[in-house]
Amino acid sequence: xxxxxxxxxxxxxxxxxxxxxxVNLSIRPAFADARTLKIGVVSPQTGPMAxxxxxxxxxxxxxxxxxxxxxxxxxxRYPLEIIERDTQSNPNRAAEVTQELILxxxxxxxxxxxxxxxxNPASDQCELNGVPCLSSDVxxxxxxxGRNGDPAKGFDYTYCAFFDVKTYAGAxxxxxxxxxxxxxxxxxxxxxxxxxxxxxxxxxxxxxxxxTIVDPGRFDLPTSxxxxxxxxxxxxxxxxxxxxxxxxxxxxxxxQCAQQGFQPKAMIAGKSSEYPASVEPLGEKAVGxxxxxxxxxxxxxxxxxxxxxxxxxxxxxxxETGRQWTAGIGSRHAMLEVLVDTLRRAENxxxxxxxxxxxxxxxxxxxxxxxxxxxxxxPNSAKLGLVSIQWVKSSEGYAFPYDMAVVENxxxxxxxxxxxxxxxxxx
Amino acid sequence: xxxxxxxxxxxxxxxxxxxxxxxGLAISVGVLKxxxxxxxxxxxxxxxxMLTLTNSLGLPVPVALIVLIPVGAGVGWLLQFGLFQRxxxxxxxxxxxxxxxLSVIIQNGLLGLYGADTRKxxxxxxxxxxxNLFGNINAGVLPLIIFVTACLLIVGLxxxxxxxxxxxxxxxIADAPAAAKLVGLRLAGLMAVAMAMVGITxxxxxxxxxxxxxxxxxxxxxxxxxxxxxxxxxxxxSFWGVLVGGIIIALAQTFGGMIDSAxxxxxxxxxxxxxxxFRPQGLFPKT
Numbered sequence: 053x054x055x056x057x058x059x060x061x062x063x064x065x066x067x068x069x070x071x072x073x074x075v076n077l078s079i080r081p082a083f084a085d086a087r088t089l090k091i092g093v094v095s096p097q098t099g100p101m102a103x104x105x106x107x108x109x110x111x112x113x114x115x116x117x118x119x120x121x122x123x124x125x126x127x128x129r130y131p132l133e134i135i136e137r138d139t140q141s142n143p144n145r146a147a148e149v150t151q152e153l154i155l156x157x158x159x160x161x162x163x164x165x166x167x168x169x170x171x172n173p174a175s176d177q178c179e180l181n182g183v184p185c186l187s188s189d190v191x192x193x194x195x196x197x198g199r200n201g202d203p204a205k206g207f208d209y210t211y212c213a214f215f216d217v218k219t220y221a222g223a224x225x226x227x228x229x230x231x232x233x234x235x236x237x238x239x240x241x242x243x244x245x246x247x248x249x250x251x252x253x254x255x256x257x258x259x260x261x262x263x264t265i266v267d268p269g270r271f272d273l274p275t276s277x278x279x280x281x282x283x284x285x286x287x288x289x290x291x292x293x294x295x296x297x298x299x300x301x302x303x304x305x306x307x308q309c310a311q312q313g314f315q316p317k318a319m320i321a322g323k324s325s326e327y328p329a330s331v332e333p334l335g336e337k338a339v340g341x342x343x344x345x346x347x348x349x350x351x352x353x354x355x356x357x358x359x360x361x362x363x364x365x366x367x368x369x370x371x372e373t374g375r376q377w378t379a380g381i382g383s384r385h386a387m388l389e390v391l392v393d394t395l396r397r398a399e400n401x402x403x404x405x406x407x408x409x410x411x412x413x414x415x416x417x418x419x420x421x422x423x424x425x426x427x428x429x430x431p432n433s434a435k436l437g438l439v440s441i442q443w444v445k446s447s448e449g450y451a452f453p454y455d456m457a458v459v460e461n462x463x464x465x466x467x468x469x470x471x472x473x474x475x476x477x478x479x
Numbered sequence: 480x481x482x483x484x485x486x487x488x489x490x491x492x493x494x495x496x497x498x499x500x501x502x503g504l505a506i507s508v509g510v511l512k513x514x515x516x517x518x519x520x521x522x523x524x525x526x527x528x529m530l531t532l533t534n535s536l537g538l539p540v541p542v543a544l545i546v547l548i549p550v551g552a553g554v555g556w557l558l559q560f561g562l563f564q565r566x567x568x569x570x571x572x573x574x575x576x577x578x579x580x581l582s583v584i585i586q587n588g589l590l591g592l593y594g595a596d597t598r599k600x601x602x603x604x605x606x607x608x609x610x611n612l613f614g615n616i617n618a619g620v621l622p623l624i625i626f627v628t629a630c631l632l633i634v635g636l637x638x639x640x641x642x643x644x645x646x647x648x649x650x651x652i653a654d655a656p657a658a659a660k661l662v663g664l665r666l667a668g669l670m671a672v673a674m675a676m677v678g679i680t681x682x683x684x685x686x687x688x689x690x691x692x693x694x695x696x697x698x699x700x701x702x703x704x705x706x707x708x709x710x711x712x713x714x715x716x717s718f719w720g721v722l723v724g725g726i727i728i729a730l731a732q733t734f735g736g737m738i739d740s741a742x743x744x745x746x747x748x749x750x751x752x753x754x755x756x757f758r759p760q761g762l763f764p765k766t
Contacts, residue, residue, distance in 0.1 A: 098595040100695075140595045243741065271740035274597070276496065276692050277729075279489035280736030280743065286615075287482050300597045300693035310607040311619025312489065333601045 089130045092153035094164035094174040099141025100298040103327040104166040107381040115388045118357035123395045143173045150177040161391050165189035168198045168245040175210040184408040185210045188387045192216040192433045194245045206431025209408045213423050213434040221253050223344035226462040227440040230473040231318045232291035234262040240295030243270035278305045286314045296322040299330030317475040328376035338454050340476030344438040347382025347420050355419045356389045376452040386420035437464030485616045490733035494726030495626030501709035501721050503680040509716040510653045513574045517582040519699030525685025526694045540602040547682040555678020559671040589696035600689040625687050633718045649673050708751040714761020
């Protein structure tokens with residue numbers, strides 16, 4: 053969708069470049085030879101993970117606007133093109149489109165995102181083909197260990213900037229300590245990479261923190277009923293439910309909880325309640341649902357490209373698309389900032405190894421906070437902070453019925469807290 | 480103890496959903512004598528139509544369901560009259576291959592029209608509503624509606640096929656087409672009427688399923704599997720058997736899930752296979 057726009061911009065850019073060459077021929081002799089730099093974006097535009105991809109088109113436009121469609125490297129201005137391809141939320145297709153971006157489009161760097169299903173196969177293709185690649189919106193461990201990464205060696209071309217499991221668990225623990233300290237936690241962990249990692253994190257780590265863990269076992273998605281899990285939670289007097297499932301499955305679970313009269317104090321719904329579009333079908337039932345999140349418009353940071361604040365970016369998204377902001381705006385924006393910065397700094401743009409080295413050396417203050425690949429728990433990874441939010445009714449004058457309120461910030465203290473954590477109100 | 484009872488009630492209600500899903504297949508296998516591989520996809524197509532009616536046209540859910548029923552009947556009638564009947568006159572294998580092709584066409588058509596997204600129809604609160612039965616046992620209003628609808632459809636089908644002249648004619652052409660022709664029954668027309676009934680069950684189950692759970696263009700085949708198991712468990716021609724079959728599969732899944740969520744789907748299939756080994760003719764065969 054943004055393909056035509058980016059191409060048009062690139063063409064306009066190309067025209068400027070041509071004009072510039074004629075005027076400044078003596079000053080910049082290499083100018084006429086500047087090839088187009090291409091960023092490929094591997095994006096789950098359709099399928100169960102489509103909510104991730106919603107803001108990508110908008111962010112690509114913002115980046116092209118902010119950079120003017122050019123990247124300057126060593127005094128040479130290169131036209132910039134950003135190409136988005138749809139994975140249909142399917143791992144095989146993700147590998148296919150990545151290959152296509154590398155082999156047919158000849159992209160210089162790749163951004164992939166949206167859970168291990170999308171980011172891992174795309175990253176594997178980049179590693180195989182020697183193309184620098186940045187992953188996001190996938191927790192670091194499922195990305196690293198899901199691809200059989202060796203912590204002693206790391207990867208040559210692929211990087212990941214997102215939160216790690218420890219931060220995620222810590223942020224949830226900090227939230228739980230304020231809602232039901234030492235209570236019982238029920239786990240909805242499906243039989244996929246995220247579910248397996250989280251079940252281990254909970255059963256191994258949270259027991260020690262004084263919580264009782266109720267784990268009904270890994271299950272396959274999609275399922276037509278959650279009533280066995282709900283019964284188990286109710287029988288064990290579960291205070292807090294933690295789940296990591298795509299939005300439609302969470303909707304089904306939360307609907308069945310209401311039908312079967314199960315009312316936990318808190319519901320931490322990962323992979324779904326980060327997105328306004330996925331809590332909207334819940335209506336009133338959305339109030340109180342919580343999730344750790346990596347970006348909100350309250351983040352006190354600005355874009356490294358044009359200085360726009362987080363809040364301005366979110367409001368602009370809302371007025372341009374008519375849809376509510378999502379955390380993906382922040383991470384997508386930050387990742388493209390990193391890639392633009394990398395292409396600006398790379399010593400030799402025609403050598404993927406040099407570009408990869410520049411990407412690995414990133415130290416950038418983005419709209420999402422600081423990104424630095426020496427901060428992660430494993431090589432090639434940069435850790436992002438997290439805050440816990442709860443869905444609340446919006447304040448008056450805001451165009452959307454529900455909004456996120458930051459309730460806990462131990463793992464990203466720079467972000468201001470809007471209110472204290474509260475148990476889910478059942479009326 | 481109440482926990483177990485609660486699980487059984489939830490499973491019985493889920494069985495209603497499985498039964499409603501399998502009813503159409505029971506008619507095509509038991510009466511029309513062919514296996515409709517596209518059955519699941521036709522239901523998913525109805526779910527998508529429901530989505531269009533409610534989301535894009537803004538019809539209230541009950542109205543959309545009522546609109547869906549004649550559409551389903553029409554689609555069934557046209558399919559039988561225009562496609563299946565011609566194939567059936569060739570040989571038995573041909574018609575299965577044709578439904579296979581139809582299944583592929585429907586899946587890809589939906590993929591092209593609606594994209595690969597997983598969808599769900601929201602019915603404004605009714606899917607959240609529940610009734611307290613007794614103690615701390617609750618049943619959702621929507622599962623109850625689905626269960627009652629399944630019972631009503633079964634009663635209706637039994638009445639039509641076993642109590643009316645039309646039903647006798649349909650069963651006559653199913654049992655002995657040559658003899659039925661000899662006494663002057665119009666084969667093609669009657670088969671089309673039977674398929675229209677299948678279409679109605681597909682419309683109702685597609686419409687209700689779109690509110691109960693998620694669907695995407697490729698979810699038809701997983702539903703076909705459950706429908707198949709239910710029909711085979713029930714035995715040919717028995718509609719109440721379909722309800723019992725659905726409940727057995729749902730109970731098996733629930734008890735499997737109580738041991739470990741990983742066993743949920745597996746337990747349903749295992750129980751099916753075990754019962755199939757001991758009663759290959761099904762539990763309540765009528766023919």
